[in-house]
Amino acid sequence: MKAGILDTRPKAIDIIALASDHAGFRYKEKIKAFLESKGYGVRDFGADSERPVDYPLVIRPAAEAVAKGECARGIVLGGSGNGEAMAANKVKGIRCAVCWNRKSARLAREHNDATMIAIGERMIPLKTALDIVRTWLTAEFKGGRHLRRIKEIKNAE
Numbered sequence: 001m002k003a004g005i006l007d008t009r010p011k012a013i014d015i016i017a018l019a020s021d022h023a024g025f026r027y028k029e030k031i032k033a034f035l036e037s038k039g040y041g042v043r044d045f046g047a048d049s050e051r052p053v054d055y056p057l058v059i060r061p062a063a064e065a066v067a068k069g070e071c072a073r074g075i076v077l078g079g080s081g082n083g084e085a086m087a088a089n090k091v092k093g094i095r096c097a098v099c100w101n102r103k104s105a106r107l108a109r110e111h112n113d114a115t116m117i118a119i120g121e122r123m124i125p126l127k128t129a130l131d132i133v134r135t136w137l138t139a140e141f142k143g144g145r146h147l148r149r150i151k152e153i154k155n156a157e
Contacts (some may be wrong), residue, residue: 016137017074017116019045019062021055021084024077027121027129031075034130040137043071056087063091066115074116075133081118088116092157095150100124105132109139111146 016035020028025047032042043065046058059076066074074096076084081098088096096116097108100123108114117136119129 014039015041015043015071017043017045017062017065017071018076019058019074019084020047020077020121021058021079022047022050022052023079024081024084024119024121025050027119027126028077030126031077031119031129031133034133038137055084059084059087060091063088063094063096063116067091067093073137076116076118077121077129078118079120079122081120081123085116085118088118093154095153099132099136101128102131102135105136106139109136110142113141113146113150 018028018032018035028044032044035042045062045065047053055078062074062076065071074088076088076096078084085096085098088094094116095112095114096118097104097112097114098118098120099105099108100120105117108117114136117132119132121129
């Protein structure tokens with residue numbers, strides 16, 4: 001970088017990995033727009049339409065980007081969010097929580113230090129999904145007794 005020129009590229013701390021299968025595609029696009037409107041960078045791993053796609057093919061690369069520190073956190077979507085969370089959690093270092101309301105999102109961060117969340121488009125309204133994202137992004141890990149449990153999870157990997 002030349003002296004005097006600011007590097008304006010998004011840093012990993014500002015980038016959210018985003019991925020969905022076909023059943024979560026519509027919400028993924030809405031969440032992407034929401035994140036960008038709040039100043040986050042988004043790295044979209046697909047899907048790129050509502051055409052059927054096997055979710056592990058798009059979820060795993062998103063989870064790997066979070067695990068490597070290329071993205072700060074990740075959001076994955078599907079019909080229920082369950083399969084997506086399972087696929088993400090196979091990546092070492094990932095703690096992906098299925099969230100269905102603001103409280104589950106808040107506790108995923110505060111108690112579990114969730115690095116990713118999974119949302120089911122067929123399970124909740126869009127407004128709730130956006131509330132989940134907002135809540136999860138602003139909640140902070142509380143540490144304390146919860147840190148001991150996170151270490152136990154890491155030791156099991």
